[in-house]
């Protein structure tokens with residue numbers, strides 16, 4: 001088991017990870033999710049003893065990584081697939097790692113087979129594609145047949161077949177009782193790979209829950225209902241009627257109502273009885289990706305200016321309910337409001353910008369709901385979220401045991 005307690009890492013004025021506490025248990029795939037720059041790699045480096053926490057601590061099987069005896073046999077990691085001497089063949093790279101840890105040569109051939117690189121084992125890795133490099137990195141992580149495995153964005157650069165393979169590999173490793181901790185910024189991928197999720201934003205814990213709980217909290221069907229924008233009293237009237245009838249009504253950023261607990265025909269009948277005109281009544285299912293984006297929207301460091309203009313830069317969710325928009329905006333899924341002449345005002349991709357986090361989640365600066373994380377006692381986060389670094393990150397290198405001054409052809413054995 002991996003256990004982090006109050007883990008904090010500062011690089012000068014930049015707080016990369018703040019007061020992070022979680023457990024990663026054996027026998028499950030735990031997804032580590034967060035937007036770019038949220039602190040996933042920094043956390044993984046601290047787990048692997050490559051970065052020293054500013055405060056707090058993290059252990060593997062009860063011990064700090066650096067205190068583990070023959071660590072490569074206990075913990076395997078893929079942090080940076082490019083941390084390979086390009087002049088060496090895949091086999092030679094793995095052989096050098098194996099020899100450093102007293103692992104027999106036979107195991108090198110085994111893992112080459114597991115990752116499907118046996119036919120290119122003698123080719124120099126500098127000619128490898130991104131996907132082949134990822135496979136070689138995964139082979140290196142598996143070399144010591146460790147009980148604990150960490151993978152930082154393992155599906156980067158893989159084709160669909162490769163992604164499918166990584167997904168199954170993670171599940172198989174977990175089914176063997178191993179602890180599997182895998183980072184990603186793709187909720188959709190983690191939903192089909194992981195059993196448990198740890199979500200961070202700006203270095204802070206946003207959620208720690210099973211994928212099952214995440215799905216049940218976020219996949220509910222709902223109806224999107226819109227009344228004429230010019231007549232807000234119609235919306236108020238319908239909202240009261242729907243609530244009285246047992247529906248749950250929330251207001252989306254663009255002023256539409258998100259209604260759960262009532263079937264569409266019933267909503268239509270109630271609107272008709274209340275003499276309220278509808279501009280939209282449509283069925284929807286909240287997507288996991290949407291829920292994840294909503295959860296992390298206040299914690300995204302890097303965002304396209306085009307996205308900001310288009311409305312990604314919404315105000316953070318309001319505690320206890322959906323934010324009331326200052327002015328009607330385009331919704332996530334909805335077709336544009338009817339225009340004179342029937343022309344949509346603009347065409348474009350659906351825009352996030354959304355409602356409050358689902359129950360059980362924390363907004364940045366809050367601890368997640370109790371019951372999900374044993375450490376989730378309310379904490380006092382920094383008054384303002386840590387600002388993005390002025391400089392691009394100077395990522396600490398993964399341990400590269402393969403560096404050599406030689407780049408001779410003999411290396412490609």
Ligand SMILES: Nc1ncnc2c1ncn2[C@@H]1O[C@H](COP(=O)(O)OP(=O)(O)OP(=O)(O)O)[C@@H](O)[C@H]1O
Pocket residue numbers: 011014015016034035036037038039040041042043185301388389391392393394395396
């Ligand atoms: N050595 C360093 N010196 C200064 N700042 C750093 C250093 N390493 C990371 N950071 C900063 O810490 C923050 C977290 O970075 P980290 O690489 O851990 O995020 P991440 O979630 O892994 O991002 P990504 O998904 O883009 O890989 C970033 O703002 C980054 O700029």
